Amino acid sequence: MIAVSIEPGSTPPLVDRIGDGLSRVATAMRSEAWTAAEAIGLNPTQLQILTFLVARGRSGMRVKQIAAYLGVSQPTTTDSVNALLRKGLVEKQADPSDARALSVAATPQGETAVRQAGQLASATEDAIAALSKLEQQDLLTHLVKIIRRLQTAGAIPEQRMCVNCRYFRPNVYDDAKAPHHCAFVDAAFGPAELRVDCGEFEGADAAERDAAWRVFNRGAV
Amino acid sequence: MIAVSIEPGSTPPLVDRIGDGLSRVATAMRSEAWTAAEAIGLNPTQLQILTFLVARGRSGMRVKQIAAYLGVSQPTTTDSVNALLRKGLVEKQADPSDARALSVAATPQGETAVRQAGQLASATEDAIAALSKLEQQDLLTHLVKIIRRLQTAGAIPEQRMCVNCRYFRPNVYDDAKAPHHCAFVDAAFGPAELRVDCGEFEGADAAERDAAWRVFNRGAV
DNA sequence: GACAATGCATAGGAATCCTATACGAATGAT
DNA sequence: ATCATTCGTATAGGATTCCTATGCATTGTC
Structure with missing residues (x-):
């Protein structure tokens, strides 16, 4: 947690103000992610997973790796991956090197969806580009x-x-x-x-x- | 949504890579927020609201302002404010200038909770401080x-x-x-x-x- | 005074997100 | 080789976020 100084009149440490600024930008990115994801019938978490999988290519990623990337628990990841599975945007394959493991990869439909979402206007992109x-x-x-x-x-x-x-x-x-x-x-x-x-x-x-x-x-x- | 280039071998635009970097830092901050919030019996959204209210002082904020700050809808904010209310960390007051409006302010217990959460170790703070x-x-x-x-x-x-x-x-x-x-x-x-x-x-x-x-x-x- | 706009709460429902646990598969130790 | 442990994933159960749609009261406007 980024500490916030609550004493009136005092300037918080530089590190905290930077953390605060990062939070503000993250807030904008998060609410932007909602509109982008909804445009293709998803929610932000699902789109984030799908984008991650598309970037990784057709070799696929394990559930645990996806969870680590997202910073959430493994059952949460299973939930969202299953939601994407129902929509036909990802597919699960058995991992040949480890029979316990799964390989989750984006389908061609999933790639198309990510392309569509990526082409939407983004206030954050514009702000960085400025x-x-x-x-x-x-x-x-x-x-x-x-x-x-x-x-x-x-x-x-x-x-x-x-x-x-x-x-x-x-x-x-x-x-x-x-x-x-x-x-x-x-x-x-x-x-x-x-x-x-x-x-x-x-x-x-x-x-x-x-x-x-x-x-x-x-x-x- | 920050676009992600999916063509193998090509370098994504600088703006997109910055957006990606910001997302990675935001991920760390988000999972950190979970541990910090849980340490005082809250979840990240509740802690974020409480921190915001403490920073704004005892004058209080309206529900709509809190929603805008968080980047979520007003009913969602009502949910979380009510959760904080049940825990005695915030209080609602009638706004004298507008009988429709509420003034939500942190209680002394709320301020104490934010102080506690702010003193926890933070990998993000350390990374910025480096x-x-x-x-x-x-x-x-x-x-x-x-x-x-x-x-x-x-x-x-x-x-x-x-x-x-x-x-x-x-x-x-x-x-x-x-x-x-x-x-x-x-x-x-x-x-x-x-x-x-x-x-x-x-x-x-x-x-x-x-x-x-x-x-x-x-x-x- | 009629009417639209505003501020908040509620209804209803989907989805995230957690911990705890179960189970098969892989690994390591004896 | 066997057994315990670890590992990867799924499931169970539950709290909460988060949305849209709507209702109600108040405020402002014509």
């Missing part, structure tokens, strides 16, 4: 740093971000606009191209990851 | 800009922020650390002290607000 390119780039960088911390603290699962990826080579070029290198696509890229959820992600081991992070973060931990 | 002071300051500034846009778009209600306040005098000093002035406390302050939800807030009219924003934002709209 920032300058440099501001957007800085904001993304700060978010990546926060997300990485949340991940190491165990508050969220491992993210498919560049800074966790074995193909990531931070700060190998002098060009400030594209100092990094992605060994998967074998191309230079910059802070504005950093990925938060990359389809080609492959996790690096802990030592590689820490080393890359130090280089990326210019030596700071 | 940023440098300058990064935090930039992040806050970007959030303020986004929130203002969301507000002018009608996605969220008027926020009690400096940039909306009649006491705000942006960029009146040369000192980069404290270029602004608050006419309420009659003191200089800087970007790191910008308020997102100020108790002493008083809304400026539209013309004042736009003028102040241009000065604050160095001429950009």
Whole structure:
């Protein structure tokens, strides 16, 4: 919980005000998610699951992974997955490597639904787009740093971000606009191209990851 | 809804990746809110309402205002306010100026509960605190800009922020650390002290607000 | 004074979301 | 190899959120 200072006249700590600001933006995103989801006959949780599954492709995800991604319990996830199943937007397959496990994947209809929802107008997108390119780039960088911390603290699962990826080579070029290198696509890229959820992600081991992070973060931990 | 690119190999637009990052942080905040709220026998929505009421003081807020703040419907707010009422954490008072309206305010027990919840450890707070002071300051500034846009778009209600306040005098000093002035406390302050939800807030009219924003934002709209 | 608009409550119902538990499958220890 | 444990998921049960639609009282407007 983000603490809120309740003493009149005193300024709350900077960290709390940032948390408060994030909450306000999250509120807008949440109510926007309702309209977007309703446009395709879903609710926000179902759309979030479906979007997640579409982004992961046809290999499918396990129920537990979906639950971790959403930050809810496993039975809750089962509920919502079943709702999507009834609507024909996802399908369950047996996991060949583990007979206990399921592989939940989006159907073609599910992909279509996500495309439709993604094309709706979004006040949040507009608000972010109103920032300058440099501001957007800085904001993304700060978010990546926060997300990485949340991940190491165990508050969220491992993210498919560049800074966790074995193909990531931070700060190998002098060009400030594209100092990094992605060994998967074998191309230079910059802070504005950093990925938060990359389809080609492959996790690096802990030592590689820490080393890359130090280089990326210019030596700071 | 924040669109998510689903074509393999292509990098989603920067705006979408920022939206995605914000969602990830919001997920962590949401699941954190569960533990914090449960520690005092509430759920996240109830704690959010209670925190909001405590921040607003004993004058009380109307149901409709609470609903707008939360971004949910008015009946939903009535539900949760009644739950808090049964627990003795808020009280309803008749609004003297309008016999239809209610004034919902936190009780002393409610204030105590919010204090308790605010003192719990928070991975999100820690993650934000791990940023440098300058990064935090930039992040806050970007959030303020986004929130203002969301507000002018009608996605969220008027926020009690400096940039909306009649006491705000942006960029009146040369000192980069404290270029602004608050006419309420009659003191200089800087970007790191910008308020997102100020108790002493008083809304400026539209013309004042736009003028102040241009000065604050160095001429950009 | 008639009539629309506003503020809130209620009705009704669907869905989220939790904990606790059950069960089969996989894993590890002895 | 057997048995206990762990793991992945489903189910049971229940509280609450959250919606739309509607009703009722009050307020404002013509």
